[in-house]
Amino acid sequence: MKGMTVIVKKTTQILAGMIFLYGTYVVIHGHLTPGGGFAGGVIMAGAFILITLAYGSDFLNLKSKEAGSTATENISILMVILLSVVGLFLGTKIFFLNFLPKGTVGELISAGTLPLYNIFVGIEVTSSIFIIFLALVIYKEEELT
Amino acid sequence: MITYLMCFILFLTGLYGVITRRNLLKIAISLSIMEVSAFLFFTLIGYVEGGKAPIVSPAEPNQVYVDPLPQAMVLTAIVIGLATTSLLLAIIIRIYGKYGTFDIREIKNLKG
Amino acid sequence: MNPVIPILVIVPLAGAFLMMLLGRLIRDLPKYFTSVIMLFLVIASFYSLINIGPGISVYKTGGWEPINKIPIGIYMVLDGYSAIMLCIISTIGFLSAVYSISFIKRYTGENYYYALFFLMVAGMNGVVLSGDLFNIYVFLEISVIASYALVAFGVGKSELEASFKYQVLGSIASFLILFGIGLIYWKTKTLNIADIREVFKNGYDNTYYVFVQLLILSGFGLKAAIMPFHAWLPDAHSSAPSPISAMLSGVFIKAVGIYVIIRLFFNMFVISEEVALLITSLGALSMVLGVFLAVGQWDIKRLLAYSSISQMGYVILSAGAGMILISRGEKPEVAALAITGGLFHLINHAAFKGLLFLNAGAIEYRLGTRNLKEMGGLSEKMPITSATSFIASMSISGIPPFNGFFSKLIIIVACVRARFYLLAILAVIVSIVTLATFLKLQRYAFYNKGSDNESHSVKEVDGPMVFSMITLGILCILLGLLAFPSFRELVLKPAVDILMNADIYIVKIIGM
Numbered sequence: 001m002k003g004m005t006v007i008v009k010k011t012t013q014i015l016a017g018m019i020f021l022y023g024t025y026v027v028i029h030g031h032l033t034p035g036g037g038f039a040g041g042v043i044m045a046g047a048f049i050l051i052t053l054a055y056g057s058d059f060l061n062l063k064s065k066e067a068g069s070t071a072t073e074n075i076s077i078l079m080v081i082l083l084s085v086v087g088l089f090l091g092t093k094i095f096f097l098n099f100l101p102k103g104t105v106g107e108l109i110s111a112g113t114l115p116l117y118n119i120f121v122g123i124e125v126t127s128s129i130f131i132i133f134l135a136l137v138i139y140k141e142e143e144l145t
Numbered sequence: 146m147i148t149y150l151m152c153f154i155l156f157l158t159g160l161y162g163v164i165t166r167r168n169l170l171k172i173a174i175s176l177s178i179m180e181v182s183a184f185l186f187f188t189l190i191g192y193v194e195g196g197k198a199p200i201v202s203p204a205e206p207n208q209v210y211v212d213p214l215p216q217a218m219v220l221t222a223i224v225i226g227l228a229t230t231s232l233l234l235a236i237i238i239r240i241y242g243k244y245g246t247f248d249i250r251e252i253k254n255l256k257g
Numbered sequence: 258m259n260p261v262i263p264i265l266v267i268v269p270l271a272g273a274f275l276m277m278l279l280g281r282l283i284r285d286l287p288k289y290f291t292s293v294i295m296l297f298l299v300i301a302s303f304y305s306l307i308n309i310g311p312g313i314s315v316y317k318t319g320g321w322e323p324i325n326k327i328p329i330g331i332y333m334v335l336d337g338y339s340a341i342m343l344c345i346i347s348t349i350g351f352l353s354a355v356y357s358i359s360f361i362k363r364y365t366g367e368n369y370y371y372a373l374f375f376l377m378v379a380g381m382n383g384v385v386l387s388g389d390l391f392n393i394y395v396f397l398e399i400s401v402i403a404s405y406a407l408v409a410f411g412v413g414k415s416e417l418e419a420s421f422k423y424q425v426l427g428s429i430a431s432f433l434i435l436f437g438i439g440l441i442y443w444k445t446k447t448l449n450i451a452d453i454r455e456v457f458k459n460g461y462d463n464t465y466y467v468f469v470q471l472l473i474l475s476g477f478g479l480k481a482a483i484m485p486f487h488a489w490l491p492d493a494h495s496s497a498p499s500p501i502s503a504m505l506s507g508v509f510i511k512a513v514g515i516y517v518i519i520r521l522f523f524n525m526f527v528i529s530e531e532v533a534l535l536i537t538s539l540g541a542l543s544m545v546l547g548v549f550l551a552v553g554q555w556d557i558k559r560l561l562a563y564s565s566i567s568q569m570g571y572v573i574l575s576a577g578a579g580m581i582l583i584s585r586g587e588k589p590e591v592a593a594l595a596i597t598g599g600l601f602h603l604i605n606h607a608a609f610k611g612l613l614f615l616n617a618g619a620i621e622y623r624l625g626t627r628n629l630k631e632m633g634g635l636s637e638k639m640p641i642t643s644a645t646s647f648i649a650s651m652s653i654s655g656i657p658p659f660n661g662f663f664s665k666l667i668i669i670v671a672c673v674r675a676r677f678y679l680l681a682i683l684a685v686i687v688s689i690v691t692l693a694t695f696l697k698l699q700r701y702a703f704y705n706k707g708s709d710n711e712s713h714s715v716k717e718v719d720g721p722m723v724f725s726m727i728t729l730g731i732l733c734i735l736l737g738l739l740a741f742p743s744f745r746e747l748v749l750k751p752a753v754d755i756l757m758n759a760d761i762y763i764v765k766i767i768g769m
Contacts, residue, residue, distance in 0.1 A: 034200065038224055067281070074278040081271045087320075088260055132231045136238060163425065176428050183435050190443045215442070218391055222435060225398045229431075232405055233424050239409075240417050254415045255492045 001141065003056030012054040019047040027122035031111045037118045041125025048130045057141060066134045073127035076120045083116060148189055155182035169237045169247045173230065180226045184219045191215035261305055262316040262333050265343065266383050266396075268294060268301075273375035280368030287371040288358050295351040298378070302347040306340040311751040313765040315388070326767060328449045334388035334766065337751030341600065342385045342516055345607045348732075349508050350378050353500040356615055356725040359718070360500055360622060364411055373410075376403040377504070381512040388766065390438050390448045397434070397513050401427055401480070404509060408497045419492035426479060426489045434476035440469050450525050451766040454759055457527055470532050473521060481514020483573060484543040487566050494565070495558035495627070499618020502558060506565045507611035511603055515569065519576050519599075523756040528584045537577030541683055543570030548690045555629045557617045557702065561610065564653070564694060567687060568606050574680060575599035575668045579757075582675055589757065591675045596753050597745070598667035605660045605736055609652040612729040616646040619718045619726070620702065629698070633705035638715045641723050643703045645730040650699055652733045654692035660733055663740035 003009065023044035030036030052060065109115070159182060162175025191212030199213040237247075244252055272294045276287040313336040321330030354374065361367055380400025387393050405427065409420035442448060444465065445456045479486035490510075494502050522528060522536070547567030554560040575595045582592040619642045620635065621627055636643040652659040655666075665688055672681040717723070738744055755761055 032200075034198075038220065070277065071281070074274045077274045078271060078278070081267060081274075085267060088263070132235075136235065139235075139238060139242075163429070169421075172425060176425065179429070179432055183432055183439070186436070187439050190439060214448075215439075221391075221395060225395070225402075225431075228402055229398075229424070229428055232402060233421075233428075236405075236409055236417055236421050236424065239412055240421060243412075243414050243417060252418050252421075254418050255496070 001056050001058070001137075003059055004054050008054050012050055016047045016051050019050070020044055023047065023122075023126075027118055028115065029108070030118035031114045032108070037121030038125055040118075041122040042129060044122065044126040045129035045133075048126070049133050052133070052137070057137065062134055062138055062141075066131060066138065069127045069131050069134070073124055073131065076124040076127070080117065080120045080124070083113060083120070149186070152182050152186045152189065155179075155185070167249050169240065169249060172249070173233050173237060176233070177226065177230055180222075184222060187215045187219045187222070258316050259305075259314045259335065261301055262314065262335050262386060263318070265298065265301055265305075266333075266379060266386060268298065269375045269379035269382065273372045273379065276371045276375065277368055280371075287368050288361075291354045291371045291374065292351065292358065294375075295347065295354045295378075298347040299344075299351050302340070302343040305335060306344050306748070309335060309337060309340050309751070311337065311754065313755070313762065315766055323767075327447070328452055328767065331392055332388035332449060332451075332766065333386050333392075334450075335386060336755050336762070338516075338520070338600075338755060339385050341604065341748065341752055342512055343382065345604060346378065346381050346385070346508050346512055349504060349607055349611050350374075352611070352725040352728055353504050353615075355721050356503075356618070357500045358721040360498065360618060360722065363622075364498065370407070370410060373403045373407050374501075374504075376400070377407065377509070381508065384513050385516060388450055390441065390450060390453075393517060394431075394434060394438060397480075397517075398431060400509070400513055401431070404501075404505060407501045408493045408505075410498055410501070413496075415492075416496040419489075419496040423489040423493040426486075430476045430479035430486070432476075433472050437469050437472035437476060440465075440472070449766075450521070451763045454525050454763055455767060461527055463529065466526065467529065467532060470522070470526055474518065474532075474536070477514055477518050477521075478539070481510050481518065481569060481573075482543075482566055483514075483539050483569065484546055484566070485539070487543070487547075490566060491559050491562045494562035494614075495556060499558075499614055499621065502561075502618070503611040503614035506562065506614060507607045510565070510569060511607065515572055515576075515603065518573075519756065522576075522580065523583075524759045524762050528580050530581065530584045533577055533580035533584050537574060537581060537680070540570045540573030540575075540577050541680060543567060544574060544687050545570075545683060548687050548694065552690060552694050552697070556627050557620065557629055557698065558614070558627055560629075560694065560698060561613050561617060564691065565606075565610060567691065568602070568610070568653070570687075571602050571665070571668060571684065572599045572606075574684070575602070575671065578672060578675060578677055578680065581677075583757070588675060591671055593753050593757055594667065595671035595675070596756055597749050598664055598671055600749055600752055601667060601739060602661075602664035604739070605652065605664050605733075608729055608732045608736055609649040609661060612645055612649040612726060612733065613653070615722070615726050615729065616642050616649065619722055622718055622722075623715050629701040632702045634703075635715070636703040639717050641717060641726060645726045646703065647699065648730045648733050650695035654695055655688045656692075658734075658737055660737040660739075663737050667740070 023040050023046070025040075026035040026043060027037060027040030030040065052062070052065075156179055159175045159177075159179030162178065163172055166172055166175065191214065193209060193211050196209045196211035199210040199216070240252065241247060246252075272291075276291065279290070280287045313334060316333040316335070318331045318333060323329065357370070357374075361370055364370065377400050380396045380398075380403065383396030384393055384400065387396060405420055405424050408423055409416050438448075441453065444462070445453050447453060447456065475486065482490040494506050497505060544567050547563055547565075547570055551560050551563035551567065554563060575598050579592040579595040579599070582588050582595070617627070619639065620632065623639065624632060626632070648659065652661040655661045665684065669681050669684050672678075672684065739748060
């Protein structure tokens with residue numbers, strides 16, 4: 001599909017980076033403010049979808065984007081499962097144990113493994129929603145040609 | 146009391162849409178409306194009189210919060226609803242490719 | 258705390274995403290590796306069945322201990338009933354995965370198939386092992402979404418239509434389940450199954466909870482394909498690829514439908530007589546109407562799907578009969594016998610219905626058609642398929658010495674001893690009509706003198722498919738041994754004891 005006009009492309013170039021940064025902020029502060037992994041992940045995916053919509057598939061190679069996104073999603077889910085299983089092997093045999101030290105309430109680096117879970121879930125949700133969008137677009141393309 | 150009634154009216158709207166609409170996309174949208182009514186009902190259950198949003202801050206020790214457990218359940222249910230809707234939309238696009246129509250009365254390949 | 262319990266859920270879940278990752282690196286790895294992981298699950302399930310005995314094992318995730326005897330956190334519970342379901346899921350899953358090695362060559366996108374297969378198995382394991390209401394809902398949705406995608410796997414016209422119908426009805430059912438869970442949480446302020454039963458001892462509002470029971474029965478009844486909610490099953494089970502049809506009809510409707518209904522109604526809700534009568538009549542209705550709809554079918558997989566509805570009616574009927582006796586408070590040993598018959602029929606049905614669907618898949622693989630009028634004379638050309646199909650048809654009709662005979666006998670004897678004579682007569686009539694249905698299938702598919710012009714190139718199917726069919730055939734014969742008292746004590750009696758006395762369930766969980 002063709003991209004959009006020059007004005008949209010220039011605006012997207014400026015805005016996509018800022019949207020991604022805002023999404024990262026929501027993910028990392030998940031244990032202090034509302035948001036967390038899922039909501040921040042959706043915002044980050046919005047940045048990627050905006051770029052794909054503005055530039056069109058004549059300019060970007062969508063199949064390679066899908067391959068890269070699938071690999072990122074699989075790796076980050078396996079990291080989540082790995083983090084939750086570590087407790088099983090540390091001798092205490094508890095699944096989902098919060099094993100890093102918990103700091104004081106209100107600091108950025110506190111609450112044990114929760115920020116790590118938020119980050120990996122955020123990456124995973126971004127990749128998933130981008131793959132869903134790409135799956136619909138690539139099918140439409142293959143049907144029209 | 147009036148807010149529970151609004152949830153019920155939203156559910157009935159969604160159900161009416163699923164049963165009577167002929168366009169496939171309208172059925173998908175009505176399913177989403179039905180699920181949203183369930184989420185609203187869940188958050189209404191956990192309301193405590195005079196409570197604040199359940200975010201702990203170290204400044205005020207004795208604060209009444211609303212019940213956070215239904216809110217966690219609603220977050221999970223929203224994600225599940227997203228997955229279901231996206232799969233339904235993908236199937237609808239492929240049905241359009243094979244049958245050539247969005248009308249549900251034309252799609253009657255399997256009978257008996 | 259037993260570490261096998263979370264491993265049974267994590268291993269298929271990690272395996273799904275590992276298959277997607279490794280499938281791009283190494284060519285044929287997902288095919289064979291799936292069978293290896295499923296074999297590991299079989300060994301783990303049988304180990305937990307032998308280990309658990311009559312006790313209950315509780316796993317508190319996250320290590321959150323109860324405060325003031327009130328459980329916080331999510332509990333995973335393994336008892337005799339869950340262990341039986343785990344063994345069924347992993348056995349039929351393993352044989353289905355081995356069968357898929359040669360069947361899925363005809364489709365494109367093999368890696369996605371194995372990933373979805375693992376997600377379905379992980380979801381079913383999670384439902385069976387959870388002791389918490391909302392956890393059941395989350396794992397139910399994981400499993401059900403994977404099955405929506407698997408039904409539409411070969412993207413033809415009929416598969417997409419079947420998947421669309423299945424999805425719309427399934428979403429409405431999931432909404433009803435969520436609404437029921439919300440209503441329970443409103444009154445009891447807790448989500449743990451044992452704790453809810455504990456709260457019911459302090460006060461029980463009968464009209465409110467009858468409404469909640471009807472919602473839960475409708476929602477899970479649609480997943481289990483009981484009669485008024487059965488409309489999706491013939492389309493979905495006949496359009497799916499054959500190993501998935503065997504998994505869906507053999508395990509899925511049991512693990513996410515009937516298992517949850519029996520668990521919640523016996524161990525959580527206080528049974529009232531009206532709801533028990535309703536469940537029994539729904540079971541009888543499924544039984545009778547399912548088999549009469551099956552007799553007239555000419556598509557082989559649609560016939561098998563309709564007969565699944567009827568056999569599930571047997572299980573619901575026996576569970577309902579047990580519930581009526583418990584709610585009246587009379588003859589506990591007859592109620593135990595009825596529930597034993599129902600659980601035994603559950604195990605048997607997984608074996609012979611899985612085998613029948615695998616046979617139908619083998620016929621479709623070689624001939625390319627599912628219409629009974631176009632087949633014929635296959636008993637000389639496909640001897641193993643014909644022999645195993647004969648064993649399975651005799652099992653499902655209740656002919657001794659195969660396993661179906663023993664489980665139907667226990668159900669009918671229990672109905673007669675409880676003086677429900679109408680149910681016993683209906684069960685016998687349905688069994689006779691089932692025999693007629695499967696004699697029709699045997700005659701038209703295997704023993705008829707068919708049209709000779711197409712059947713020259715037909716020979717037996719490949720190695721992995723033959724292995725699965727022969728194993729299931731041997732299981733059909735061996736499972737009949739479970740009727741004898743020594744084996745019954747080992748496998749079925751612990752499950753029935755926990756279902757009959759909800760107090761054992763509560764004491765072991767809350768007291769820990």
